[in-house]
Every structure is written in C-alpha cells, then in structure tokens.
Amino acid sequence: MLRLSIPVRQALSRLTLPVMLLASLGLILAGRADRHLGDMLRTGLDDALAPVYRAAAAPVAAIEQDRGALGSWFRLHAENLALTKQNEALQRWRAVALALAAQNAALKSQLHFVPTPTPNFFAARVIADLGGLYARSVLVTIPREAHDIVNAIAMDGRGVVGRVVQSGSRSARVLLITDLNSRVPVAIGRHGERAIMEGQNSATPRLIYWAPGDPPREGQIVLTSAVGGVFPYGLPVGIVRYKGRNDPVVVPFAGLTRLRVLRLFEYDTQSAAPADPPGNPSHP
Amino acid sequence: MDGVELWRGLDRAARHALPATSILIMVVVLGIPGLLPWQPACRAGFVVASVFFWTLYRPASLPAPVVALLGVLLDLLGASPLGMWAALLLIEQAGIAAVRRSLVAQGFPLVWLAFAGVVLAVAAAEYATRSLLDLAILPPGPIITQAIIAILLYPLLAVVLIRAHRGAAAPEQA
Numbered sequence: 001m002l003r004l005s006i007p008v009r010q011a012l013s014r015l016t017l018p019v020m021l022l023a024s025l026g027l028i029l030a031g032r033a034d035r036h037l038g039d040m041l042r043t044g045l046d047d048a049l050a051p052v053y054r055a056a057a058a059p060v061a062a063i064e065q066d067r068g069a070l071g072s073w074f075r076l077h078a079e080n081l082a083l084t085k086q087n088e089a090l091q092r093w094r095a096v097a098l099a100l101a102a103q104n105a106a107l108k109s110q111l112h113f114v115p116t117p118t119p120n121f122f123a124a125r126v127i128a129d130l131g132g133l134y135a136r137s138v139l140v141t142i143p144r145e146a147h148d149i150v151n152a153i154a155m156d157g158r159g160v161v162g163r164v165v166q167s168g169s170r171s172a173r174v175l176l177i178t179d180l181n182s183r184v185p186v187a188i189g190r191h192g193e194r195a196i197m198e199g200q201n202s203a204t205p206r207l208i209y210w211a212p213g214d215p216p217r218e219g220q221i222v223l224t225s226a227v228g229g230v231f232p233y234g235l236p237v238g239i240v241r242y243k244g245r246n247d248p249v250v251v252p253f254a255g256l257t258r259l260r261v262l263r264l265f266e267y268d269t270q271s272a273a274p275a276d277p278p279g280n281p282s283h284p
Numbered sequence: 285m286d287g288v289e290l291w292r293g294l295d296r297a298a299r300h301a302l303p304a305t306s307i308l309i310m311v312v313v314l315g316i317p318g319l320l321p322w323q324p325a326c327r328a329g330f331v332v333a334s335v336f337f338w339t340l341y342r343p344a345s346l347p348a349p350v351v352a353l354l355g356v357l358l359d360l361l362g363a364s365p366l367g368m369w370a371a372l373l374l375i376e377q378a379g380i381a382a383v384r385r386s387l388v389a390q391g392f393p394l395v396w397l398a399f400a401g402v403v404l405a406v407a408a409a410e411y412a413t414r415s416l417l418d419l420a421i422l423p424p425g426p427i428i429t430q431a432i433i434a435i436l437l438y439p440l441l442a443v444v445l446i447r448a449h450r451g452a453a454a455p456e457q458a
Contacts, residue, residue: 017348017378024352024370031366032417038366045360049312056316129317132324132362133426134414138317180422201423259317 039166046130046139047168053127054141116232121265124154124172129259134201136176137165138259144170151230152264159236159253160184160224161262172264176256177205177237185227186237186250189220194227197237197250203257204249207240216240216248232267299455302448303338303345307331307354315361322433324362325426328369329434330441331358332406335373336399337445339380340388345455351377365417372406372413379405392442400435407431 031038107113124140131137142149154161154174162182166173175182182199188210195210210216220240224231238250307330314320314327331354338346355370362369379402380387387398411427451457 017374017381020348020352021371021374021378024355024367024374027356027367028365028371028413028417038360041366042360042363045357049315049361052312053316056313060316060319126317128315129323130315130361130363132364133328133430134422135324135363137363139315201426 042173043166043168043171046166046171046173050127050139050141050168050171053139054125057125057127119232119265119267121263124262124264126259126262127171130173131176131179134180136179136182136199136201136256137162137173138176138262140172140174140262140264141170142167142172142264149264149266152266153224153231153235154262154264155235156254156259156262158255159238160231161254161256161259163230164264174262174264177252177254178203178256184231184237185225187223187225187233188216188240192223192225192233194225197222200249204241204243204251207248207250210248215246218242222250296455299452299457300345302452303334303342304350304354306448307334308357310334311354311357311361322429325430325433326437327362328358328430329403329437331355331369331373332376332403332434333399333438333441334445335376336380336402336438337442337449339377340384340395341449343381343384346377348374348377365414368410368413368417372409375409376402376406392439396435396438396442399438403431403434 122143124142126138126140128139130139140154149164149167149172152164152167152172154164160177162174162176162179163184164172165175177184177197177199178201179199180201182197182205184197184205186195186197186207187193188195188207193211193214193216195207195216197205198208199205207216207222216222218240222237222240224233224235224237226233236253238252238254240248241251243249310330311327314323314330317323320326335346335351335354351373352370355373356367358364358369359366383398387395390398407427407430411422411424415422
C-alpha cells in the first residue's frame with residue numbers, strides 16, 4: 001500500500017468532499033443533458049432490485065391479510081349491512097346493464113359493426129412504490145418473455161391507472177395518471193368532448209383544454225380518447241368533479257393509493273400515430 | 285495474522301460499515317408498498333436525518349464518496365433528477381462538518397434545533413434545484429411535508445441511533 005505523509009493524507013481527506021460535490025454537480029448536468037442516462041441506470045437498478053422486492057412483498061401481504069382477518073371480526077356486522085345495500089344497488093344496475101347490452105347488440109347488428117380486436121394483456125404484481133415527492137410511479141414485475149412494453153396501458157379492476165414508461169427485462173415502471181408529468185387525452189360524457197387530463201401530484205388530476213363553450217359537467221364520465229395514439233378510445237378513467245369555479249378535476253375510478261395487481265394492455269401501437277404524447281419523460 | 289486478529293479486524297470493519305449499510309437497507313425497504321403513509325417523504329427524511337447524525341457523531345464511518353453513492357441511489361429509486369440528492373447530502377455534510385466541533389458538545393434540544401435548521405436549508409435547496417431543472421414553479425406542499433416529517437422523525441431516530449453509536453457502530457469496542 002502507498003504510504004503517504006500525514007500532511008498529504010490530511011490534504012487529500014479534505015479534498016474528498018469538494019471533489020465528490022463537483023462530481024455530483026457534473027452528474028446533475030450529465031443527467032440533464034442526456035435523459036437516457038438516468039433512464040438506463042434506473043431501469044438497471046429496478047431490474048436488479050425486482051427479486052428483492054418480490055421476496056419482501058409476500059410477507060408484507062401476509063401481515064396485511066392477517067390484520068384484515070382480525071379487523072374484520074370487529075367490523076363484520078357493519079360490513080355485511082354495507083354489502084347487502086351495495087348488492088341491492090348492483091342488482092338494479094345488472095338489470096340496466098342487461099337491457100343495455102341487448103339494445104347494444106341489436107344496434108350493432110343493424111350497423112354491421114366491426115368489433116375492435118382484443119389487445120394482449122397480462123397481470124403484473126406491484127412490487128414497489130417508488131414514487132418521489134413529485135413523481136407518482138410504481139414498479140411492477142413482468143414475465144421473462146415479455147418484450148419491450150413501453151406505452152402499455154395499466155388498469156386495475158376499476159379504471160385506468162397509468163402507462164408504462166420504462167421496461168427492463170423483469171420489471172417495468174408505470175407512470176400513474178396523478179403524476180405531474182402525466183397528460184392523458186380524454187373524452188368526456190356521452191358525446192366524447194375532448195380534453196386533456198393533467199396530473200397534479202394530488203389524488204385528482206385536472207381537466208384542461210376543454211372547449212370553453214361546452215365545459216365538462218359535474219358527474220359526467222371521463223373515458224380515454226385515441227388522440228395521440230397511445231391510449232385506445234373508451235377506457236374508463238373517472239368522474240368529473242368541480243373543485244372550484246372553472247376548475248374541473250377527475251376523480252379516478254382506480255384505487256391509486258392501494259395498487260396491488262395491475263393489468264397491462266398492449267394495444268397495437270404500430271398502426272397508431274407515432275407522435276409522442278406530451279410529458280413522456282422517457283422520450284423528451 | 286492469527287485468528288483473533290482476523291476476527292477483530294472483521295468486527296471493526298462491520299462496525300465501520302454499519303451507518304452506510306443501515307441507510308442503504310432502509311432506503312430499499314421503504315420502497316415496499318404500503319408500509320407507512322407519505323413513504324417517499326419518510327425515505328428522504330430518514331436519509332437526511334441519518335447523514336446528519338453520523339456526520340456529527342461518527343464522521344469517519346460515513347465518508348463523502350459513500351454519501352454521494354447513497355444520494356445517487358435515492359435519486360434513482362425516488363425518480364428525482366439524477367445527482368440532486370448526492371449534491372444535497374454532500375452540502376449538508378459540509379455544513380455540519382463546519383460547525384461540528386461546537387455542536388457535538390451540546391445537549392439534545394440544541395442539536396435538534398440545529399437539525400431543523402439543516403432540514404429547512406436542504407428543503408429550500410431541493411425546491412430551488414427541482415424548480416430550476418424543471419423550469420417550472422413546483423407546488424411547495426410536498427417539500428414542506430417532507431421537511432416536517434424529517435424534523436419530527438429525528439427524536440425517534442435519535443433514540444435508536446444513539447444506542448447504535450455507543451454499541452454496534454463503535455469500532456473502538458471491537
């Protein structure tokens with residue numbers, strides 16, 4: 001080993017911190033100049049950590065289920081009442097849905113409607129919640145044989161959750177619709193009025209760029225729109241709610257705070273327009 | 285080298301590595317979904333508090349290159365601009381090193397107050413960096429939440445860390 005005199009060693013140790021600081025500032029600039037550098041490192045780290053997170057997720061889920069079992073003893077009666085009530089409401093909706101399905105089938109047969117092809121999809125488990133202060137994203141495991149699934153649409157049982165922005169060999173990052181960088185073209189209400197849903201880092205994304213003459217109305221349904229070519233038309237997103245005058249937001253159907261399993265849909269993006277949606281961090 | 289010497293050397297190395305390893309493990313563990321509310325804020329707050337504590341009481345165990353690496357890890361996991369946390373943590377370390385001699389002899393309330401000052405300075409720097417890199421005025425709410433969590437976290441963490449400082453992380457006891 002190299003033997004250094006004490007003053008030299010002291011000078012070296014005093015220099016470490018400034019040198020490291022300069023290196024970090026250089027890294028910030030490098031990351032700023034080349035976004036792919038950060039994406040590449042992040043994908044590598046996500047892939048490396050995916051097995052660790054997958055192993056850790058199982059015991060956590062077990063504890064949660066135990067707590068659920070214990071807690072449900074105390075809430076059993078209230079839960080039963082709520083479920084009965086919900087069941088009644090659902091029975092009514094079932095009748096409505098059956099009637100509408102019949103009507104829909106009849107109308108389609110009159111129109112010679114060509115059904116859209118069913119997209120490829122697979123279920124993926126959420127293994128890590130790696131959002132930051134200004135980033136809402138989750139890490140999911142993907143099957144080994146999956147190819148590049150960037151831009152696949154993630155949904156939970158109820159509605160759109162987000163879009164895959166990074167995909168490695170065994171993990172993928174899903175950018176949630178609540179992220180500051182998320183912009184989703186949507187269609188509002190029965191007539192499909194166009195607007196953009198902008199993530200706000202809060203629970204409810206905001207609607208922007210709607211037609212001033214025809215503002216979204218409270219309670220209207222918000223669906224995805226095919227504008228931009230990433231999302232297909234008609235996936236359920238949420239309900240319009242007004243937070244203030246001229247400030248419509250979307251209350252998402254998806255349970256974004258407690259995501260466990262997502263379905264990732266791969267729509268055929270070859271036929272769609274190649275235009276990048278705004279705010280896609282992986283393709284500036 | 286005989287066996288006893290070897291074991292003592294290993295023991296000393298493990299004690300030296302404890303601060304950095306504990307931070308590393310906690311940063312990864314706090315990525316598991318559904319452990320705590322405001323988990324990203326807790327993760328950053330934990331790292332800021334740990335770097336403060338170890339730089340103050342055992343600076344040799346947390347050298348600058350290690351702090352920089354932990355910062356990069358935090359950036360990669362937390363989707364913040366690459367290198368931002370590395371720079372912030374190093375600035376924090378430099379600031380503490382400057383006042384270390386006078387601060388280390390003080391009682392807990394004054395140290396906590398100093399920590400609150402450090403957290404506010406780091407939060408301001410983080411907000412400025414992020415806004416500058418994004419070329420946008422970001423909502424300040426999340427940063428304020430993170431700062432408050434870090435300040436409230438410190439006494440809880442200090443109970444554990446002081447114990448580790450006197451026991452498991454003390455190379456002189458090896």
